[in-house]
Amino acid sequence: MNMQKLTGIALLSLALPLSAMAAGKVVPEGKYDIDPMHSKVGFEIPHLVISSVEGKFNQFEGKIVVDKAIEKSKVDLSVDIASIDTGVSKRDDHLKSPDFFDAKKFPKMTFTTTKVSQKDDMLTIVGNLKIKDQTKEVTIEAKYLGEVKDGMGQDKIAFKGSTKINRKDFGLTWNKAVEAGPMVGDEVTISLNIQATKEAAKAPAKK
Numbered sequence: 001m002n003m004q005k006l007t008g009i010a011l012l013s014l015a016l017p018l019s020a021m022a023a024g025k026v027v028p029e030g031k032y033d034i035d036p037m038h039s040k041v042g043f044e045i046p047h048l049v050i051s052s053v054e055g056k057f058n059q060f061e062g063k064i065v066v067d068k069a070i071e072k073s074k075v076d077l078s079v080d081i082a083s084i085d086t087g088v089s090k091r092d093d094h095l096k097s098p099d100f101f102d103a104k105k106f107p108k109m110t111f112t113t114t115k116v117s118q119k120d121d122m123l124t125i126v127g128n129l130k131i132k133d134q135t136k137e138v139t140i141e142a143k144y145l146g147e148v149k150d151g152m153g154q155d156k157i158a159f160k161g162s163t164k165i166n167r168k169d170f171g172l173t174w175n176k177a178v179e180a181g182p183m184v185g186d187e188v189t190i191s192l193n194i195q196a197t198k199e200a201a202k203a204p205a206k207k
Contacts, residue, residue, distance in 0.1 A: 034063065040193040042192075052185075066157075108130075124139060132171050133171070156196065
């Protein structure tokens with residue numbers, strides 16, 4: 001075999017893993033804690049047809065378990081309703097009242113996965129979203145952004161995704177006269193920018 005063929009084979013062997021990586025990022029398996037300081041749970045809802053109101057929840061927690069078989073992976077997220085923030089305190093107080101979320105009676109919004117699939121760097125995450133006393137299946141389309149080791153040696157992964165819900169499916173309604181008009185839209189877009197930290201491996205028990 002001549003040198004040219006050997007060089008070609010060598011280059012091909014190097015290119016194969018690179019092309020496999022380019023086709024889709026592999027999410028490293030492990031258990032991760034969602035980092036609320038570097039993550040965001042936000043939402044946007046139409047207002048008066050021509051504009052929208054944006055907001056976020058400032059307090060939430062969750063865990064991600066990435067299995068070697070991606071379809072066995074799990075996500076659990078819990079959001080404190082009382083931490084809702086639209087930039088207007090009077091509006092936030094109204095949203096927390098029994099007219100909408102009724103935060104004292106239903107303090108948490110939760111999401112738990114039932115199915116996960118991946119194509120290239122896109123993940124389809126199906127799960128049960130619970131708001132107030134209503135639970136509905138929703139689908140989150142999320143992009144896996146990659147992994148990195150931070151300055152403290154911690155392994156991080158990140159995702160960005162969204163889903164849409166009808167607020168009335170979860171009992172988020174108010175005055176019938178107001179609801180009859182175009183003041184507030186029904187469709188809510190929930191956006192997720194998630195960074196998670198891998199749990200440190202536990203030291204083996206001493207004998």
